[in-house]
Amino acid sequence: xxxxxxxxxxxxxxxxxxFHIIFATIGVGVPVMISIAEFMGIKxxxxxxxxxxxxxxxxxxxxxxxxxxxGTAIGLQLSLLWPSFMQVAGQVIALPLFMxxxxxxxxAIFLGIYLYTWDRFKNKWIHWLLTIxxxxxxxxxxxxxxxxxxxxxxxxGFELENGKAINIxxxxxxxxxxxxxxxFHVLTTAYxxxxxxxxxxxxxxxxRKKGGDYHKKALRLTMVSALIFAFGSALAGDLSAKFLAEYxxxxxxxxxxxxESEENADLIVFGTLDENNEVHNEIRLPGFxxxxxxxxxxxxxxxxxxxxxxxxxxxxxxxxxxxxxSIGFYSIFIAGAFILFWKWKKRNEWNKGLxxxxxxxxxxxxxxxxxxxxxxxxxxxPWILRGYMKVAEAATKADGVGLTFALFVGLYILLGILCVVxxxxxxxxxxxxxxxxxxxxxxxx
Amino acid sequence: MSxxxxxxxxxxxxxxxxxxxxxxxxxxxxxxxxxxMKGKEHTLNVLISRYLSPVWEVTNVFFVxxxxxxxxxxxxxxxxxGTALLLPGSIAIILLAIRGSFYAFGxxxxxxxxxxxxxxxxxxxxxxxxLSTALTISEGGFLxxxxxxxxxLARELFTSPYSWSVVVLSIVSVLFISATFLTYxxxxxxxxxxxxxxxxxxxxxxxxxxxxxxxxxxxLREHNPGHFNSAIEIWWMFGLSLVCFLGASFFIYRRRxxxxxxxxxxxxxxxxFFGYGASHLPYILKPFITIETSVTNPTMGMALVVxxxxxxxxxxxxxxxxxxxxxxxxxxxxxNK
Ligand code: HDD
Ligand code: HEM
Ligand code: HEM
Numbered sequence: 001x002x003x004x005x006x007x008x009x010x011x012x013x014x015x016x017x018x019f020h021i022i023f024a025t026i027g028v029g030v031p032v033m034i035s036i037a038e039f040m041g042i043k044x045x046x047x048x049x050x051x052x053x054x055x056x057x058x059x060x061x062x063x064x065x066x067x068x069x070x071g072t073a074i075g076l077q078l079s080l081l082w083p084s085f086m087q088v089a090g091q092v093i094a095l096p097l098f099m100x101x102x103x104x105x106x107x108a109i110f111l112g113i114y115l116y117t118w119d120r121f122k123n124k125w126i127h128w129l130l131t132i133x134x135x136x137x138x139x140x141x142x143x144x145x146x147x148x149x150x151x152x153x154x155x156x157g158f159e160l161e162n163g164k165a166i167n168i169x170x171x172x173x174x175x176x177x178x179x180x181x182x183x184f185h186v187l188t189t190a191y192x193x194x195x196x197x198x199x200x201x202x203x204x205x206x207x208r209k210k211g212g213d214y215h216k217k218a219l220r221l222t223m224v225s226a227l228i229f230a231f232g233s234a235l236a237g238d239l240s241a242k243f244l245a246e247y248x249x250x251x252x253x254x255x256x257x258x259x260e261s262e263e264n265a266d267l268i269v270f271g272t273l274d275e276n277n278e279v280h281n282e283i284r285l286p287g288f289x290x291x292x293x294x295x296x297x298x299x300x301x302x303x304x305x306x307x308x309x310x311x312x313x314x315x316x317x318x319x320x321x322x323x324x325x326s327i328g329f330y331s332i333f334i335a336g337a338f339i340l341f342w343k344w345k346k347r348n349e350w351n352k353g354l355x356x357x358x359x360x361x362x363x364x365x366x367x368x369x370x371x372x373x374x375x376x377x378x379x380x381x382p383w384i385l386r387g388y389m390k391v392a393e394a395a396t397k398a399d400g401v402g403l404t405f406a407l408f409v410g411l412y413i414l415l416g417i418l419c420v421v422x423x424x425x426x427x428x429x430x431x432x433x434x435x436x437x438x439x440x441x442x443x444x445x
Numbered sequence: 446m447s448x449x450x451x452x453x454x455x456x457x458x459x460x461x462x463x464x465x466x467x468x469x470x471x472x473x474x475x476x477x478x479x480x481x482m483k484g485k486e487h488t489l490n491v492l493i494s495r496y497l498s499p500v501w502e503v504t505n506v507f508f509v510x511x512x513x514x515x516x517x518x519x520x521x522x523x524x525x526x527g528t529a530l531l532l533p534g535s536i537a538i539i540l541l542a543i544r545g546s547f548y549a550f551g552x553x554x555x556x557x558x559x560x561x562x563x564x565x566x567x568x569x570x571x572x573x574x575x576l577s578t579a580l581t582i583s584e585g586g587f588l589x590x591x592x593x594x595x596x597x598l599a600r601e602l603f604t605s606p607y608s609w610s611v612v613v614l615s616i617v618s619v620l621f622i623s624a625t626f627l628t629y630x631x632x633x634x635x636x637x638x639x640x641x642x643x644x645x646x647x648x649x650x651x652x653x654x655x656x657x658x659x660x661x662x663x664x665l666r667e668h669n670p671g672h673f674n675s676a677i678e679i680w681w682m683f684g685l686s687l688v689c690f691l692g693a694s695f696f697i698y699r700r701r702x703x704x705x706x707x708x709x710x711x712x713x714x715x716x717x718f719f720g721y722g723a724s725h726l727p728y729i730l731k732p733f734i735t736i737e738t739s740v741t742n743p744t745m746g747m748a749l750v751v752x753x754x755x756x757x758x759x760x761x762x763x764x765x766x767x768x769x770x771x772x773x774x775x776x777x778x779x780x781n782k
Contacts, residue, residue, distance in 0.1 A: 065549030068505055069542035075509055079516055080534050083527035087520050091741055094517030095748050101510045102756035108506050109763045112499035113770060120770075133763075170748045397594050398531040411539050415546055422550045 006392050008401035009081040012408060014377075016074045018370055019412045023067030025369050028142045028187065029194025030060050031111075035131035037221060042124045047440035048214045052221070055435070056198065057115060059423055064111065066419050073408070081401070085384055085394035088165055092158045093151050095170040100144035107137025139187060146186045149376075150178035154247050155385050181243040185236035189372065192229035192331060193365040198222045200362025203355045214436060216350075219358070220342065226361075227335035234328050238292065245293035248386070249302035251379035254313040255321035256289055261303040264290050270322055273315060313379045320371040320378075327368035334361050448746040449736040452518035453729075455753055456511060457722045463507035464718065465622065465711060470504050471569035472623020473497055474544070476646065478566025481559070489639050496630055499771050501548055503764075505541075517749055521739035525730050528595040529588045530579070537575040544568040570616050577615035581608045584669045585731030595733075607661075607668035614657040618714070621650040625693065625710045629703040630772075644697060651694045655687070658717065669731070675724035682720030689713035 034056050041049030079086050110133040121127050151157075157173030158165045199222035206215050244252040252258070257268050257277075267289040271282025290299040304312055334357050341347035341354065384391045473493045480489035516523040526534075543564055551561035581602065582588065589596050602608050624646035631640035666673040676683070693709035696702045727735040740746065 062549055064502070065546045068502055069545040072505060072509055072545075073538045073542055076512060076534060076538050079512070079523040079527035080531050081527075083524045086516055086527065087524040090516050090520035090523055091745060094513075094520070094741065094745055095752065097513050098517045098749055099752055099756075101506065101513050102752070102759065104506045104509060105503070105756075105760055106763060108502040109760075109767050112503060113767060116499045117770065165742070168742050168744045170745055396528055396531060398528050400532045404531060404535045407535060407539060411542055415542070418546070418550055 005397065005399075005401045006395040008405055009395040010391065012401065012405045013074075013077065013081055014374075015405070015409060015412065016070065016077055017373070017377075019416070020067065020070040020074050021369060021373055022366060023063050023070060024142070025190045025193050025366070026060075026063045026197070027067045028138045028190035029192070030056060030063070030198070031131060031134045031138055032191055033194055033198055033222065033225065034060065035128070035135060036225065037218075038128050038131065040221065042128055046217075047436060048217050049221075051214065051436055051439065052218050054118065054439075055427070058426065061115060062419060062423055062426070066415055068108075070412075070415070080404075081396050082384070082394045083396055085389060088160075088389065089151075089385060091165040092155075092168055092170065092173045093148055096144040096147045096174050100141050103137050103140035103144060105137075107134055107141065110134045110137065142186055142190060143183050146183045147174045147176075147179050150182045151176050152384060153182075153251075153376075153380055153386055154178040155388055160388055177247045178243060181236065181240040185233065185240050185372075188229055188232035188236045189365075189369060192226060192233045193362075193369055195222045195226040195229055196331060196335075196358075196365040197362040199226060200359045203358035206350065207352065207355050207359070219338075223335050223338045223358070226331060227339060230328065230331040230335055234332065237325070237328060241292045242294065245299070245301060248380075250304060250307050250311070251313060251317075251376075252293065253302060253304040254315055254379055255317050255375060256301075257315060257318050258289060258301055258303050260305060261300060263298045263300045267292060268318075270319070273318075277315075311382065313381045317375045317379050320375040324368045324371040324375065327364045327371075331361055331365060334358055448743060448750075449518075449740040451750060452514075452740060452746065453722075453726070453736050455750075456514050456518065457719065459507060459514065460511050461715060461718050463504070463511055464714060466500070466504045466507060468573070468619040468622035469626045470497060470501060470623075471573055471619045472621075473627065474548075474565045474569030475620065476623065476627065476643070478562050480642075481562055489642060492631055492634060492636055492639050493627065495634075496627075496771070497548075500767065501545070503767070505545060508541075514749075518741055518746065519729060519734070519736065519739040520741055521734050522729055525588070525595055525733050526579070526582075529582070529597040533575065533578060533597070533599075537572065540568045540572050540575065544572065570619070573615040573619045574612045577611050578602065578608065581605075581611045583725070583728065583730050584665070584672060585728070586668065588730070588733070590733070605668065607664040610657065610660040610664045614654075614661050617650060617653045617657045621647065621654045622710060622714065624650055625697065625703075625707050628697065629707045632703045640703075644700070647697050648694070651690070651697075655690060672724055676720065679720055679724060682716045682723070686713045686716035686720065689716065 034053050037049045037056065038053035040046065041051075041053060110130055114127070114130040114134055117127060117130070151173055154176045155173070156176045157169040157171070159167045199219060202215050202218045202222060206219065241252060257271070257273060264286075267285040269283040269285065272280050274280065289301055290296065293299050293301045334354075338354060338358065341351075380386060382390050382392070384394045473496075477490050477493050480493075547561045547564050547568075551565060582597075584607070587598050587602050587605075587608075589598060624643055628640055628643040628647050631637075631643055662673070662676070665676070689709045689712040693706045693713060696706035696709070727737060729736055729739060741749075
């Protein structure tokens, strides 16, 4: 592999996005959890939930900052690294990008207000109401940017003539066939991941020092939310697969190592591939790929052999897909088990094994986000704009991409480490119990 | 009005907005560091953080809005600037990233970290310097098309008197705008110690602001006579700017009407910035792109304008609420809330 500017641009884009998406996911999901906690706190007049909302919000200030600066980086890098793509696609897809900035504005303004007005309103519900524009703003930014990504997968709303886009319909470009399932899946998984990360932190705290009521309530709240969002994610993932089968069959086929078009196609889970593209060591679920693709065992699933060789995505995305789906089922399992043990009195939902399982679910969910995106993006290869423009035609021709790449990797390592250090420091210096005592002296005796 | 004029006006207004709010932020970083060094942190820095904490993210969005809007209204700009500015652009992004995140780390996380504060102060001066070179480059003479490549002539930029005069102007303006705003803010907070300190800064940085602008004019005449002549045609814009500057300095000197003084500073920069922008037209990047040749297709242009209007309807009340709660609420400013 030569490190030309195409490869280097891809590496830099992938690194920036892989880093940004961690904070973006938290940015979309955590406001929802904060809102739920504050709602419960006011409704039940329970200082535990109010403190929960406060502490989550305090940690959130740090992750938002990293989300904002890395988002700014990727926004500028799109023009710096893919100038030809932006020149052509910008004519068609500028609208959602522009709308996204308004969503950012909306979120930024109300987040600023929310964080600094905890005790300012006599009526507590007014403060809670501020979470609504924050949630709308962050989920709307995810929505708009995802329509851009969806457009790259199933472009429509324009025609290409001599390298110029004509007959442009920006609304049709936004509402392309990939948009509904993609937006649905991106949002549900962001909520799921945030709930699981907060749950993981709580479970870890309980394991360390046998948390009191505060931690127990937090874990119940996050686990119930996680179960709901996990079902939503699985439903949305299933719809995404059906979308792929219809509009982007080569991506699904690559993920499933499905070479010949056939009905009653088997679902291949894990396994290995030899040089003749023969599958070994797999778990084979007969007919299930057809079922995944069309809710019926006799759906015909298009195989990879129908596509010219230079238009097939790399086959290693299979593992990413399988890992993502496995983590999805794991989330349902762990949240389901916790709730079952809690409702079914004979079992102890605070047993160590289960708590460690919850601790693992947070990082795993974040990994699933990464796997899912890498699958979705690499599965589109070699196209940047499917059917119209290949990645190699879109990259910058400037020198110095290598140096830029090195600089940014350094930056992300620095930001990643500092972010974790600052967060740990922030909560170590002020344990929940002490803060509860200080803020709500009467009730928390 | 034609689409390209609407587009560039919208973008210029937002860039102006960024100029003001970001200058306050950038300069505040420098003053915070200075305050720490002089052992005045308790008055100065608490004051600065009261203003900045709720609004810094909004400041950043102004910038995002500008470059997303530029690419949207004028996609060709993405191509030329994008290709040419890979390295300088990336360095500016890294500085912005360090600044933004370190602000949060320092302010919400570990309060007394001198390293964060130093980087926060230093980037406050480096970022305006590096961002202002994008305007310098737009004057032409620093990019060259070689085959299908657009090459950035870094050596020309570093040896150009014009380029350096713009850098000086940007840094001086940042400090001046920030000092006048913070003087007003300190005055509202009833924090007389800080106010006097900041008033001294304002007065200290006010003559250099005008000297630096004159320097830019002189070197522009050498570098790009066409632009210089168009600027002379609308000399009255720059005249008004000067009048506002004199008014602002007068009030600050007499310790009166600090609020009005800051509004005059805003107008000083408004007239200068729009005078500069208007005389720059029709070029976005001389000689490669003008607003007419690079504007997006009419359908997209219309859609962007519609979204822009809808967005403003959402934005203006929200911004008003933000200002009411954190800027015009005397109790908050004084630290009672
Ligand atoms: C916590 C994260 C997470 C979890 C548990 C799952 N996914 Fe996922 N998946 C994503 C996170 C994700 C994602 C990061 O949100 C992606 C990447 C691009 C996209 O649109 O969503 C994605 C993409 C994605 C795609 C490709 C869509 C496209 O390219 O248009 C399919 C077919 C699925 N997923 C299917 C599933 C199924 C059947 C799951 C079973 C439970 C599942 N996902 C769980
Ligand atoms: C206008 C928007 C976008 C552009 C121009 C773009 C372009 C690209 C390109 C060219 C690659 C390199 C592909 C490769 O290395 O094989 C890539 C990878 C990637 N993109 Fe996108 N993309 C966009 C939107 C998104 C969005 C919204 C996300 C979500 C966060 C995303 C996530 C990723 C990820 C995770 C990778 C890494 C894949 C890998 O490892 O190669 N992209 N993107
Ligand atoms: C090509 C892909 C992307 C681009 C160009 C991009 C651009 C940006 C920019 C410019 C910002 C900073 C905004 C500010 O100043 O406040 C940002 C932040 C943010 N982005 Fe991204 N983004 C991308 C992918 C994504 C995806 C896929 C999601 C959602 C799943 C997302 C969600 C967010 C959120 C919620 C924020 C607000 C900051 C936070 O709360 O952490 N972004 N993004």
